[in-house]
Amino acid sequence: MSDRIFGAVGLALAIFYAFAASQIQESFLTDTVGPKAFPYIIAAILGLASAYIALRPDPEPVWPPLGRLVEIVAAVVALMIYAQVLPEIGFVIATAFAAAYLSWRLGSKPLSSVIAGVSISVGIYIVFHLILGLSLARGPFGF
């Protein structure tokens, strides 16, 4: 069943892609093939492959229980927040939080995940910024 849904989504994607390709504005100065042809070919391959997947599905993949899915969604949200606040509060603080969160969710005890988060953050800061001179996000405190 999963593969059938996957194929259907792929098919919808192919139709959408072909539609988006048809919306490409051609300039008056164009080559013989033009900017639309290759996207159309891609949409066709995408559509054919998706149709095949939908019609001849593979055995069902093992889906994680709901709790685990929530776990992944939560991690995605955490990382998105990290990406947004990184330039605001600086590398070291943001990274310490993000790394501690991931470590905690992977099974560290609360205290050791805090230690892991802080050491990962400071470690990366020392290696990449102080030793290798990479520019990391600077927060209000300069690190």
Next chain:
Amino acid sequence: MDTLAQLAHGFEVALTWQNIGLALIGCLLGTIMGALPGLGPSNGVAILIPLAFTLGLGPTPSMILLTSVYYGAMYGGRISSILLNIPGDEPAMMTCLDGYPMAQKGMAGEALSISGIASFVGAFFATWGLILLAPQLVKIALLFGPAEYFALFALAFMTLGGVSSTNQAKAAFAAAIGLGLAMVGVDTQTGVPRMTFGEVHLYDGIDFLVAIVGLFALSEVFVFLEHRHGASDAAGKKVEIGRITPPWAMVKRCIPTMLRTSGLGFLAGVLPGAGASLGSFISYSMEKRLVDREGTFGKGDPRGVAAPEAGNNAAAGGALVPMLALGVPGSGTTAVLLAVLLSLNITPGPLLFTQNPDVVWGLIAALFIANFMLLALNIPMVGVFTRLLLIPPRILMPIVAMVSFVGIYGISGSSFDLMVMIGFGVVGWVLRKFDVPLVPVILGILLGNPMESNLRRAVQISNGDWGVLVGSPLAIGLWIIAILGFLAPIFFGRILRDRMKARRDDEGSIAD
């Protein structure tokens, strides 16, 4: 002689303190990444690319660093195969079969050193193979026009799904997704924006580094979260190595095996779509058939350790041939290495050998140097690497994630790219769940634009006649190979995969 002179020049390029240092760092990091389950050569190289890039390394030093990581990972994969019966990366799967039984018999040290020597032999001969074969391939490639190039790119996509994927439709799906993503941005030939939906950030196209790091490294983090696989596999198991120098008799017995499998592995590596996993598999199978008279394979025969290790390291070298000579990678990690070259504004392919001989020959010389370093690192210092197996994923995976962010943020300094990378991580996790191979996606993003421009150029030159795509014997030949390469796995792939699986099952259960 010409080749030797160029190689000598390559050594001049490679033998600077900076390059030797980078090779050493690359070898160390590569071995570590190969050894740790969950960090394979492709994600290892992927998270380091943005770093090499932001550190402002030139093309030659960057390539030296990253190919050392690549070679190192091929060495490192065997360590956890032998000690824990868990392959550190995919090609090291076959090493479990005889490596772990040897370790159980108290011969872990011998198994590690024999496999280290086999890795060295495989990589050494493969590097020579690269030197001899690549210039010949370049001569052929110089005959290619746009139509032939288009056919060659098609060949790469059609064979890449190959034996690694279970379902050719899913490989085609993955390739189409990658190609589709490559189209995003301003069209280089007419200057019109495509698939950008008015988003200014997308006018430059999608940065393939962002896609690669997201698809490979971040999706791995999600996989670990899904299984809440936070404890170290080595915890609680006793990891004893014993003597690390193998008796000379054992080495001698393995020499013919190493030589044969080096050749076989190299060929497997050169073929598009096969890669190191197939190299180690066919090496092991062939040796079992040839020399296993007493039925000791699978019960801890040193030759059963030497065969897959020589095979996979030789295949790793072989896979560099099409990548450097044609600009068309044959495996996941070489696709990632291609991304390195492209992001440094170097176009691999036949012209690379004439326009940037420093890069090519410096790289080849560096491979020799790295290989000797790896031998030196891997035999006496193997104990240090085994300690690293004790690092649990609950510490390792946050590091992987954070280093990925550091690298991508270092390139552009934009939160938008980080968001795109997270998006790719999620997509990568979903595609993995559906058993859709990720390598064609990467290859599509990398090769989409050159593929399209060759198509357009070919048709333009022939005044709009699409028949030009099959207009020369060379192009027809490439199309035939492409179609065969696409169809063959449908018939043979299943059998081969079943055998790979069956062999793993009856040689004792291996935890995935």
